[in-house]
Amino acid sequence: MVQLDSVTKVYQKKHSSVTALNEFDLQVKKGEFVVVKGPSGSGKTTLLLAIGGMLRPTSGIVTVNGNDIYDLSEKKRAKFRAENIGFVFQLFHLLPYLNVYENILLPDGVAANRAGLTEVKEILDRLRLTDRAYHKPGELSVGERQRTAIARALLNGPDILLADEPTGNLDSENAAQVMDYFAGFHNNGGTVIVVTHGNEAEQYADRTIYLNNQLL
């Protein structure tokens, strides 16, 4: 389902470079729930972005659902991402000038499996956002923003959910709720890879992998 073969990512700056991932190997099976842990700067976000088709590694191969994703054209990769992968970003990445409804529909445009109005209504309902559908992110609580980001990631029924510290800014009640959504997705056969410092995810996780970049 997800396979990384000797993936290296070097961020090149003018006068310095940072090796965020160094010949990293990983195999995640379909339906697995994997937690990623590691200190700040150890490459967790880099790893998720590389798996999510948003960051081309310096070397190595990333295979998702049998596709060498960086071998695809940019356009095909964007389509593949929209149809197969749900991504919850570390800082939500909601567009401030779009309301909840519009933010949720954002990646939908490029997907062939486009969601209908019923699905949008359903996901708003499931994430308790129906009453906030016409609010912009600035008019939402942090928990509501996070649920909007999760609704957006789940709308097209992805196979894989990648989430970068989805509970980092939430109180324990909201954090537990987020993990319940992830567990539901997982129970329906979805593959989950989640970066978290907290312990909420571990009761659901099949295993935890630790990143510890010694090169920094």
Ligand SMILES: Nc1ncnc2c1ncn2[C@@H]1O[C@H](COP(=O)(O)OP(=O)(O)OP(=O)(O)O)[C@@H](O)[C@H]1O
């Ligand atoms: N665009 C970039 N340009 C240069 N260096 C970068 C860039 N993005 C990340 N890095 C560096 O790569 C390393 C890994 O970053 P990454 O964001 O993957 O860490 P992380 O494990 O997600 O950290 P955190 O827990 O703080 O979110 C860090 O040392 C960071 O400074």
Ligand SMILES: [Mg+2]
């Ligand atoms: Mg990070």
